[in-house]
Amino acid sequence: MDNKPIYLDNNATTRVYPAVVEAMLPFFTEHFGNASSIHAFGSEVGKALKTARGQVQALLGAEHDSEIIFTSCGTESDSTAILSALKAQPERNTVITTNVEHPAILTLCEWLEKEGYIVHKLKVDKKGRIDMDEYRSMLHGRVAIVSVMWANNETGTIFPVEEMAAIASAKGIMFHTDAVQAVGKIPIDLKNTKIDMLSLSGHKLHAPKGIGVLYLRRGCRFRPLLRGGHQERGRRAGTEASASIVALGKACELALQNMEKENTEVRRLRDKLETGILSQITHCFPTGDVSNRLPNTSNIAFEYIEGEAILLLLNKLGIAASSGSACTSGSLEPSHVMRAMGIPYTAAHGTIRFSLSVDNTEAEIDRVIAAVPPIIAQLRKLSPYWGENGPAANPEAAFAPSYS
Amino acid sequence: MWEYSEKVREHFFNPRNSGPLEEANGIGDVGSIQCGDALRLMLKVEPETEIIQDAHFQTFGCGSAIASSSALTEIIKGMTLDEALKVSNQDIADFLDGLPPEKMHCSVMGREALQAAIANYRGEEWSDDHEEGALICKCFAIDAVMIEDVVKANDLNTVEEVTFYTKAGGGCAACHEGIEEILAKVKAERPGMGETSPPAACPATPEAPKPPAKKLSIVEKIAKIQEVLESVRPMLQRDHGDVELADVQGKKIYVHLKGACSGCMMEAATLGGIQQKMIETLGELVQVLPSSMMPVEA
Numbered sequence: 001m002d003n004k005p006i007y008l009d010n011n012a013t014t015r016v017y018p019a020v021v022e023a024m025l026p027f028f029t030e031h032f033g034n035a036s037s038i039h040a041f042g043s044e045v046g047k048a049l050k051t052a053r054g055q056v057q058a059l060l061g062a063e064h065d066s067e068i069i070f071t072s073c074g075t076e077s078d079s080t081a082i083l084s085a086l087k088a089q090p091e092r093n094t095v096i097t098t099n100v101e102h103p104a105i106l107t108l109c110e111w112l113e114k115e116g117y118i119v120h121k122l123k124v125d126k127k128g129r130i131d132m133d134e135y136r137s138m139l140h141g142r143v144a145i146v147s148v149m150w151a152n153n154e155t156g157t158i159f160p161v162e163e164m165a166a167i168a169s170a171k172g173i174m175f176h177t178d179a180v181q182a183v184g185k186i187p188i189d190l191k192n193t194k195i196d197m198l199s200l201s202g203h204k205l206h207a208p209k210g211i212g213v214l215y216l217r218r219g220c221r222f223r224p225l226l227r228g229g230h231q232e233r234g235r236r237a238g239t240e241a242s243a244s245i246v247a248l249g250k251a252c253e254l255a256l257q258n259m260e261k262e263n264t265e266v267r268r269l270r271d272k273l274e275t276g277i278l279s280q281i282t283h284c285f286p287t288g289d290v291s292n293r294l295p296n297t298s299n300i301a302f303e304y305i306e307g308e309a310i311l312l313l314l315n316k317l318g319i320a321a322s323s324g325s326a327c328t329s330g331s332l333e334p335s336h337v338m339r340a341m342g343i344p345y346t347a348a349h350g351t352i353r354f355s356l357s358v359d360n361t362e363a364e365i366d367r368v369i370a371a372v373p374p375i376i377a378q379l380r381k382l383s384p385y386w387g388e389n390g391p392a393a394n395p396e397a398a399f400a401p402s403y404s
Numbered sequence: 405m406w407e408y409s410e411k412v413r414e415h416f417f418n419p420r421n422s423g424p425l426e427e428a429n430g431i432g433d434v435g436s437i438q439c440g441d442a443l444r445l446m447l448k449v450e451p452e453t454e455i456i457q458d459a460h461f462q463t464f465g466c467g468s469a470i471a472s473s474s475a476l477t478e479i480i481k482g483m484t485l486d487e488a489l490k491v492s493n494q495d496i497a498d499f500l501d502g503l504p505p506e507k508m509h510c511s512v513m514g515r516e517a518l519q520a521a522i523a524n525y526r527g528e529e530w531s532d533d534h535e536e537g538a539l540i541c542k543c544f545a546i547d548a549v550m551i552e553d554v555v556k557a558n559d560l561n562t563v564e565e566v567t568f569y570t571k572a573g574g575g576c577a578a579c580h581e582g583i584e585e586i587l588a589k590v591k592a593e594r595p596g597m598g599e600t601s602p603p604a605a606c607p608a609t610p611e612a613p614k615p616p617a618k619k620l621s622i623v624e625k626i627a628k629i630q631e632v633l634e635s636v637r638p639m640l641q642r643d644h645g646d647v648e649l650a651d652v653q654g655k656k657i658y659v660h661l662k663g664a665c666s667g668c669m670m671e672a673a674t675l676g677g678i679q680q681k682m683i684e685t686l687g688e689l690v691q692v693l694p695s696s697m698m699p700v701e702a
Contacts, residue, residue: 118644306440308466312416325440325466333543333575334440349440349464382422382470384444384462385437399433399444 005318006364010204011153011181011297011355012322016247017206023250024208027243035240036231045242052249056213059252060198061189069214069232070245074180074201075104077214078147080225080236081176081197082108085145086117087223089174092144094118098130098159100337101149105178122148126342127289128157136167145174150182150198154324154337154353155288156297158186162193169194174220180204184255185262185294196220202244206357207251211244258358266356267295269365273354274298276369281376283391287343287351296356299324301338301347304386305379310352313375319368324351346385408467409501415471420478425460430525432517438544441465441510443473445517447480449525454485461517468500468507475499476514485522491515492557493569508569512554540582542673543575548586555590563587578673622652625686629657632681640674647678650695657682660695 007015027048033041035049053065062068071077082095082105095112097105099121109119120138122130130148139146146168151158165175176197182188183198184205190198197220202211214236216222222235229237255262274286283303302310307323314321324335325348333339334348343351354368380386384399392399408416428446435442442465448458459477463470475496480488493511497503503511523530538548554560554569563583567574573583620628626649633647640646644664651658659678661671671694679692 113644114642304464306465306469309416309470312413312467316417345437345440349437382419382462383464384433384442385464399442 003318005320006360006368007320008354008356008360008364008368009320009322010357011156011353013203013209014206014357015359016203016208017251017254019254020207020247020250024243024247027246031242035242045240048246049240049242052245052252055249055252059183059188059256060200060215061187061191062215063191064218066233067190067215067218069216069236070240070248071212071214071236072210072241073212074102074178074199074204075212076225077199077201077212078102078104078176078178079108080214081199082112082145082147083225084197084221084223085174085176086112088221089144092142094120094140094143096120096122096135096138096143096146096148098122098124098148099340100124100128100152100154101147102153102178102180105147105149106336118142124340128152128155128287128337128341129289130159130164132160132163135164139168139171139173143168143171143173145176147176147178150177150179150188151185151294151297152288152337153181154335154351155299155341156181156294156355157288158182158292158294161195165194165196169196181294181297184252184259185296187259190215190217202248202251205251205255207248208244211241211248213248261358263295266358266360269360269362270296270298270354270356273356273365273368274300276365277372280369280373284376285347287338287341297353298355299351299353301343302350302352302376303347304383304391305350305376307350307352309379310350310375313378314352314371317371319371322353322355324353325349407504408471409503411475411499411501412468412471412503415474415500416467419461419470419474421458421460421474421481423460423462425458427458428460430521432520432522432524432530434516434520435465435513437464441469441513443469443513443517445473445476445514445521447521447525449485456480456483456485456488465510466507468503469510469513471500472496472503472510472514473517476518480518485525488518489522491518493554494558508558509571512569540586541570541572541575541579542676544571546570546572548582551583551586552590555587561587561591576673578677620686626652628685629682632678632685633659636678636681645674647674651698653699655688655690657690657692658695658698659692 027045031044031048033045035042035045053068056068057065071080095109095117097109097119113119122135124130146164148159148161148164150161161177168175174196175194177195178199179188180199180201181204183200196217198215200213203209216235224235224237226237231237231240277300278284278286281302284300287299287301307325311321311323324338334345335351338348338351385392425446425448427448430447430449432445442463444462446460447456449455450457459481461473461477463473479491479495479499493508493515496511496514497508520530540546540548540551551566551570551572555566558569560566560569563573563580566572566583573580629649629652633649637647646662648660648662650660661674675692675694679690682690682692
């Protein structure tokens with residue numbers, strides 16, 4: 001049997017495209033100059049950075065290339081955006097976000113709370129959707145910034161950030177979106193939105209790790225996180241990571257070219273995978289807002305079994321995916337996204353995320369569809385919550401431990 | 405991914421003795437689905453000799469939970485019940501050539517399932533034994549006795565280690581102070597004395613309230629109640645909540661939980677904590693209730 005590895009964890013990170021590697025390599029040995037230098041070594045690099053900035057601008061649909069600020073990662077972009085909004089508007093002390101954000105936002109917000117800021121996290125319903133009325137009711141004169149992810153990393157659920165940004169803008173409130181999962185997967189046209197700031201991360205779209213972007217709308221008040229140099233027009237000091245920036249530019253160009261394939265072919269394979277699994281296995285369901293999500297993501301909850309065990313068995317067959325179970329992350333509770341949606345514990349611990357890319361093939365998807373059902377059956381056979389052919393009648397009563 | 409030993413991987417991929425055991429005469433169920441770990445251990449004990457003739461398990465959990473369950477059944481088969489009771493969680497971990505620290509609680513769960521199954525065989529109520537200690541970790545329902553036992557058995561020194569072994573403190577983290585107190589207490593007992601810790605001691609259980617020297621006047625009582633509330637407010641305010649005295653009716657103290665506290669999932673735990681302090685301070689049994697439970701006609 002073919003045991004070639006199958007990578008279905010593209011929301012965690014992606015393979016750097018060979019064309020991207022090829023584009024960046026000369027910037028280590030040939031064009032190694034510092035873009036700030038006057039001599040020829042430097043000016044070569046300066047031109048390359050300008051090209052890359054234009055490529056990112058095109059993918060984001062930004063109006064000006066100076067709105068693109070290169071950073072080290074998505075997390076840096078997120079921190080820069082929120083801290084900037086608070087610093088630039090000291091009279092405002094509130095941050096609005098959601099309770100399903102990436103830890104890059106949530107952990108920062110927890111720290112801000114300890115520092116005395118007010119953080120309001122919007123709740124989501126069982127499909128992971130925001131209540132827009134609640135959102136509207138939270139916007140007041142002391143809100144410094146709203147930060148809402150464009151697409152959820154675990155479920156792929158897309159938030160209506162364009163609409164939300166317009167509402168915030170009408171009230172004079174800054175709007176940031178963590179679009180790390182969305183950029184390169186769905187079309188984005190920032191110049192026709194009211195989004196003030198956007199974070200992206202290179203390694204989620206086939207560029208290397210260690211490069212990110214903060215989009216900053218022209219005219220949006222800003223305070224840098226890193227000071228110490230004139231790079232990025234003084235908005236992000238530190239010598240430009242030229243090779244990585246060139247790589248990101250190339251990756252953005254390719255992402256734009258692949259956008260249609262991502263939303264047709266990748267979507268078709270994702271749907272085939274999901275349907276293939278759901279039709280063969282009982283007591284499992286897709287999580288999130290399935291009709292409004294990224295084309296590459298499918299998150300399936302398998303009830304009465306635990307995710308890490310599923311991943312280990314998948315890994316044995318060369319299939320890479322990820323899980324929202326407590327055990328995989330070393331935390332003790334299942335994913336905050338699953339809990340926010342009210343997914344019962346019997347299912348939350350058994351969620352598996354499959355995230356595809358344009359690299360995946362029909363044959364791979366067929367192999368995964370064949371591989372999953374025996375794994376689920378094997379683990380359910382071990383589970384005290386599972387009977388002969390289905391969940392133990394009233395699982396809570398059938399298995400009532402001495403302490404729980 | 406975790407660094408699992410070959411032995412853990414082997415027992416996970418090929419678990420021994422899994423599935424129901426028809427002739428089981430001792431069954432131990434521990435863990436809970438909330439935590440993501442649950443284990444049912446089934447023993448077939450020969451009544452004459454008390455030898456464990458067969459042992460099976462069913463486990464909901466990660467790779468190391470399944471491997472620990474499998475290892476446990478292999479270890480105890482052929483043992484007498486008294487021998488089996490001496491099996492520690494460390495024995496289970498050692499059998500598997502070690503477990504990652506974050507996964508030690510899987511072996512602890514195995515030992516508990518064993519105790520529960522043997523108690524079940526003997527017709528004893530294992531959970532009663534377990535509930536001796538005050539509940540420390542409310543997120544994972546871990547009590548003081550269990551924490552203390554595990555701290556002593558594994559020579560633990562930090563809250564983090566306690567969390568790795570028992571899960572206690574791994575949720576809301578509100579109990580870290582309580583865990584630190586247990587650690588300090590065990591540490592103080594460690595050097596010297598030369599005696600094994602008395603099993604009857606249940607030190608984490610709050611001391612029975614001492615009778616007050618004289619009965620408090622209602623004014624004194626309310627002043628003391630306010631004092632307790634003032635002492636907990638900073639903690640609640642840190643979480644953007646607050647508390648305020650609503651009314652005192654006999655032994656019932658009604659409070660308004662405000663801000664983030666109202667409707668919080670931890671509301672019951674918060675009130676429980678305040679109540680404990682009230683009992684200690686006032687020296688009498690009182691009940692702390694949300695103002696929403698006040699009788700309509702006060």
